[in-house]
Amino acid sequence: MGQKKSEGKEVSRRAFLKTCGAAGLGAMAISFGVPTLLKAQPKPIKIGSIQPATGPLAVIGQGQRRGNQMAVDFINAKGGIKSLGGAKLELVLGDSETKSEVGRSEADRLIKEGAVVLVGAFESGTGMAVATLAEQRGLPFLVDVATLDDITQKGYKYTFRIFPTSTAFAQRGTDFIKEIMAAKKLSPKRAVVTYVGDAFGKTQGGFFIKHFKAANTGIEIVEEISYPLGIPDLSGEVAKIKAAKPDLLFPICRPGDSMILTRELYKQRVELLGIISPGSPGWYEPSVVRDLDKLALYVMDNVPWINPASPVYQEANKLFEQKYKAYLDTNTGWAYTGVLVIADALERAASIDPDKIVAAFKATNFKDHPMVGDAVQFAPNGDNKNATTAMVQVLPEADPLKRVKVVLPQKFAQAKLVFPAPQLWDRG
Amino acid sequence: MKRLYLLLGLLLLVLLLLPLVLDKYALGIFVMIFFYAYLGQSWNVLTGFTGHISLGHALYVGIGAYVSTFLAQKFGLSPWLGMLAGGVLATLVALSLGFLGFRFGLRGVYFVILTISCAEIARLVVSHIDAVGSFSGIFLDFKPGLANFQFRGNLPYYYISLGFMVLGSLAVHLLARSRTGRLMVAIREDEQAALALGVNTFKYSMTTIGISAFMTSLAGTFYANYVYYLSPNSMFGMGLSIDLILRPIIGGLGTVLGPIIGSFVLTPLSEVSRAYFAKGGLEGMHLVLYGVLAILVVLFMRQGILVYIKRALKPLLKLED
Structure with missing residues (x-):
């Protein structure tokens, strides 16, 4: 902070003389021809990152910033944008x-500060506001994370998204569930869907239920249970689940309620073949996996996960672990x-126009990314055609940080999936 | 007083010409200044003048935003007309809320609770209506054009919001000087005494809440067509209700210029400090600064900043009192 202040606008005589002196020295150095590189260095290309760094999603938002920043550092370490x-x-x-x-206002500020591309926004509402602004200002915007379908359904020319839509989540989730049942030769009949009653939970839950019902899986959704975000106790909800006698539970959670839900399922001894989340947080976070310990085991979650075999992932993850x-x-x-996708587009555009x-962006065919799924390619509406999800499962492993494994x-x-899962109270 | 009007006229002229030298981002900051000044003004009519504290004014913003957007999306009605429809609905809702509150003599915290709970009920109801997008909210289509209340640049938004602020303040100014306005203040100062003197406090309280709700709801339509996304939490939530009352409180409650001054202080403060601290990697520091300033003003400038500005300008403007 102190340092920042000294860079303020007030210029005292002494500072002025100092600067002049330094500039003189610098000029001398340049005229002697040593750092000619300095002159040749092109201006940096600014990418505006809009993430929810404060407010209810602050923890996630700051993680998003780190993800953006790490990739910037990675590109710079490799020599920046070569075509520029x-x-x-x-x-x-x-x-x-x-x-x-x-x-929206932040996006406008970043554009003013010279950003040529925007990236963000994690939360769909902000994503929409920024997408419209990008359209108004004629500046490309890449949605890194945000699921609501609407963002790419307005016919905007400047918005692209690499993350799967809510529809894609619902389709993949349903397909995986079918695949698991077929592979294990099981034909469960009854399932319960629970979802947290915020914008995300309601949308994600709604899309999944609609899609699952239409998909003719032979599994009937016998109960849909919604509860408010931040609920301290789920005993009533779990009693309802138990009364419905489901074979499967499809929960859509946030990190807090996933733990309450699992503990309550344990307490009330709800018999299940397994817990499969159609796609939600609350199951793969290190804190959840560690705190729930044995109770978290065997839960499956349908998420656009990292690709463990990707060298890009391995390199990035190592740095990420070291740094954060x-x-x-x-x-x-x-x-x-x-x-990375932005850098790839800049490289091929060879321009900041x-x-x-x-x-x-439209011609993108980007393979070297750390996530599951094929190369990033954009459909005419701006969605990533190959955005997909993986089924991850929490499996027994001494180190809790290594328990989340891709199974489908x-x-x-990375590992064979375990299904049906042992009952919550049968785990030693 | 003449000099004060002259000064205000000059300031208005400056604001009218300002876009000549401002870029889009700076224009955006001014749009937010005017927007919140107008919202604060609308709330000020009720709470500043009659003393009935509403902590649920987001309710009317939400109604304005949702009604005009719904009508535009379903029936292609221009938001300019939808805005009036939203205003009428907001007024009706406010009158029924006011009826409950004033008819049964709810005062102080009880009235506050009534306003909060009505806004919360509306938030929950809207969260479950599929026709308006339930939890996920409404994403507006971007169709630039004057009839659609949508524009590419920030300039039209600048003048529209400036117009809102100036006309809103003018209306409040005229109201404050009218007989009704004086009776409103009488209610604030001592409702029982006013009642004893034969003032129909119920009637004037109802009039005020109606005006306040109507004005507030117009801002909702503006917000919808500026941000292009509405969600029950952001439009009906407690956060907005509090955001919109901070400006008049900081500027000076129950005065016409208070909300404007409050907005000119708070809005740029939050914008500039957010940008500044973001660069230093101090996420959230701007919120702390914002909070500290609010506390300081409430502690040391109880009547708001306006009083101090007036005092400083007294010799120049030859103000009485």
């Missing part, structure tokens, strides 16, 4: 405070990928 004379990338930070109008003591997960992984960047699809699998 090795120009370095620079991340300019915006904070949406988890509010749409703040996100956390592993690259579905959100930070896509934040990282977002900037917005329309040329947009044209480059086979192509990316």
Whole structure:
């Protein structure tokens, strides 16, 4: 902070003389021809990152910033954007405070500060506000994480998304469940869906139920249970689950309620073949896996996870662990990928002209990313055609940080899936 | 007083010409200044003048935003007309809320609770109506055009919001000087005494809440067509209700210029400090600063900043009192 202040606008005589002196020395050095490189260095290319760094999603938002920043550092370490004379990338930070109008205003500020591409926004409302602004200003915007379908259904020319939509989540989740039952030769009849009653839970739950019912799986959703975010006790809800006698539980949670739910299922001894989340947080976070310990085991979650076999992932994850003591997960992984995709487009556009960047985005075929799924390619509406999810499962392992494993699809699998799972109280 | 009007006229002229030298981002900051000044003004009518404290004014913003957007999306009605429809609905809702509150003599915290709970009920109800997107909210289509209340640049938004602020303040100014306005203040100062003197406090309280709700709801339509995304939590939530009352409180409650001054202090403060601290990697520091300033003003400038500005300008403007 102190340092920052000394860079303020007030110029005292002494500072002025000092600067002049330094500039003189610098000029001398240049005229002697030593650091000619300095002159040749092109201006950095600014990428505006809008994430919810404060407010209810602050923890996630700051992780997203780190993901963006790590990729910027990675590109710069490899020599920047070569087609633009090795120009370095620079991340300019915006904070949406988890509010749409703040996100919009921040995006405008970042554009003013010279951002040529925007990336963000984690939360769909802000994503929408920024997408509209990008359209108004004629500047490309890459959605790194945000699921609501609407963002790419407005016919916007400047918005692209690498993350799967809610529809994609629902389809993949349903397909995986079918696949698991077929592989294990099981034909469960009854299932219960629970979802947390915030915008995310309600949408994700609604899409899944609609899709699952239409998919003719032979499994009937006998009960849909919704509860408010931040609920301290789920005993009533779990009693309802138990009364419905389901074979399967499909929960859509946030990190807090997933733990309450699992403990209550244990207490009330609800018999299940297994818990399979159609796609939600609350199951793969290190804190959840560690705190629930044995109770978290065998839970499956359908998420756009990292690809464990990818060398890009391995390199990035190592750095991420060193720097932030956390592993690259579905959100930070896509934040990282977002900037890589932008760098790739800039490289091919060889220009910072917005329309040329947009044209480059459209021609994207980006394979070297750390996530599951094939190369990033954009459909005409701006969605990533190959955005997909993996089924991860929490499996027994001494180190809690190593328990989350990809089990499906086979192509990316790190371990064999365990299903049906032992009952919660039968785990020693 | 003449000099004061002259000064205000000059300031208005400056604001009218300001876009000549401002970029889009700076224009955006001014849009937010005017927007919150107008919202604060609308709330000020009720709480500043009659003393009935509402902590649920987001309710009317939400109604304005949702009604005009719904009508535009379903029936293609121009938001300019939808805005009036939203205003009428907001007024009706406010009158029924006011009826409950004033008819049964709810005062102080009880009235506050009534306003909060009505806004919360609306938030929950809207969260479950699929026609308006339930929890996930409404994403507006971007169709630039004057009739659609949507524009590419920030300039039209600048003038519209400036117009809102100026006309809103003018209306409040005229109201404050009218007989009704004086009776409103009488209610604030001592409702029992006013009643004893034969003032129909119920009637004037109802009038005020109706005006306040109507004005507030217009801002909702503006917000919808500026941000392009509405969600029950952001439009009906407690956060907005509190955000919109901070400006008049900091500027000066129950005065026409208070909300404007409050907004000119708070809005740029939050924008500039957010940008500044983001660069230093101090996420959230701007919120701390914002909070500290609010506390300081409440502690040391109880009547708001306006009083101090007036005092400083007294010799120049030859103000009485």
